[in-house]
Amino acid sequence: MIFANRYFPATRMRRMRKDEFSRRLMRENVLTANDLIYPVFVMEGQNRVVEVPSMPGAPRQTLDKLLYTAEQALELGIPMLSLFPVIESGKDNDAQEAYNPEGLVPTVVRELKKRFPELGVMTDGALDPYTIHGQDGVIDDSGYVLNDETTEILIKQGLCHAEAGVDMFGPSDMMDGRIGAIRQAFEEEGYIHTKILAYSAKYSSGFYGPFRDALGSSGNLGKADKNNYQMDPANLDEAIQEVAQDLEEGADAVMIKPGMPYLDVIRRVKDTFRVPTFAYQVSGEYAMLKAAFQNGWLNEEKCMLESLIAFKRAGADGILTYFALDAARLLRQR
Ligand code: PBG
Structure with a gap:
């Protein structure tokens, strides 16, 4: 009696999950070294x-050490490095060091492109490494970041x-109109091949804390925040408007930042615009995971790769991540 009424699931989802071969066949997203951008902190000096x-x-x-890192990245198949400078001397109110042709960033770019022409090099467009107050732009007496002057x-x-x-310039400053202004300047000066990756949806996030430690800008910033130019974490439609504007102004690709807490933004942007969409797994996300790995609370290999495939599933074409080298090594072993 009981057998006659027995219920069999119409679909057994677990059937396809049972074997490794069928799991491989039905896998919807893949992560490869091609998806990774490696952010690195560079400082003056030698052998440090x-x-x-x-x-x-x-x-x-320092640059000599970075060359070794770059060689590893290239060897692992990582397409691009992103440079972030630690400026120890030469900060001022109006960030003059930001465009010194003999400064740290241009020097490192020239050397990297000379040694490893096929490795993409990206730089950050923002003034925070160069200002004594740690804001991304120049400020007025009230501390407000001035848009057009910046x-x-x-x-x-x-x-x-x-x-x-540089191969790709990534303005991460969130000033209005800067993508169009920079694009026009590039065209006028003949830099028609220089790509612009617009940090379009950059939120005013607490997850940038460790990055500011790395740059040494957290002390300079003090109790100030970046709320008058970076986006409110509560907003999603606003991200769409930002991306639309940056594309209109000539961006080649757009960035969403931070990453893991903002996967919904990545998905919305990708579905709406269908353009090259990048995401930044920022310093605080890295710190959080690393701390748990070091305590033995999370499995490093599993959680690192899981965090990265989640970006692909959300629609990201590329991921800036401090895990790039480690992840590429793990992927190679598979
Ligand atoms: C600078 C910049 C920041 C990050 C990248 N570029 C910090 C900030 O806006 O304060 C953060 C990256 C990270 O946290 O890993 N404009």
Whole structure:
């Protein structure tokens, strides 16, 4: 009696999950080294690698050391490095060091492109490494970041990096109109191949803390925040408007930042615009995971790769991640 009424599931979802071969066949997303961008902190001097306590394994390094790191990245198939400078002397109120052709970033770009022409090099467009107050732009007496004055300096910074041979310039400053202004300057000066990755949806996030430690800008910033230019974490429609504007102004690709807490934004942007969409797994996300790995609370290999495939599932084409080297090594072993 009981057998006659027995219920069999119409579909056994577990059938396809049972074997490794069928799991492989039905896998919807793949992560490869091609998806990774490796952010690195570079500092003046020679033969120095300085760990950042809140970012274990993502140290500041001098150019000679960075060349070795770059070689590893290239060898592992990582398409691009993203440079972030630690400026120890030469900060001022109006970020003049940001467009010094002999400065740290242009020097490193020239050397990397000379040694490893096929490795993509990206730089960050923002003034925070260069200002004594740690804001991404120049400020008025009240501390407000001035939009158009900052954009003028960002143009100089972009041209300085383009001249040094950077492949991709990534304005991360959130000034209005800067993508169009920089694009126009690039065109006028003949840098028609220099790509612009617009940090379009950049939120005013607490997850940037360890990055600011690495740059040494957290002390300068003090109690100030970046709320008058970076986006409110509560907003999604606003991200769509930002991306639309940056594309209109000539961005080649767009960025969403931070990453893991903002996967919904990545998905919305990808579905809406169908353009190259990148995401930044930022310093705080890295710090959080690393701390748990170091305590033995999470499995490092599993959680690292799971965090990265989640970006692919959300629609990201590329991921900036401090795990890039480690992840590429793990992927190679598979
Ligand atoms: C600078 C910049 C920041 C990050 C990248 N570029 C910090 C900030 O806006 O304060 C953060 C990256 C990270 O946390 O890993 N404009």
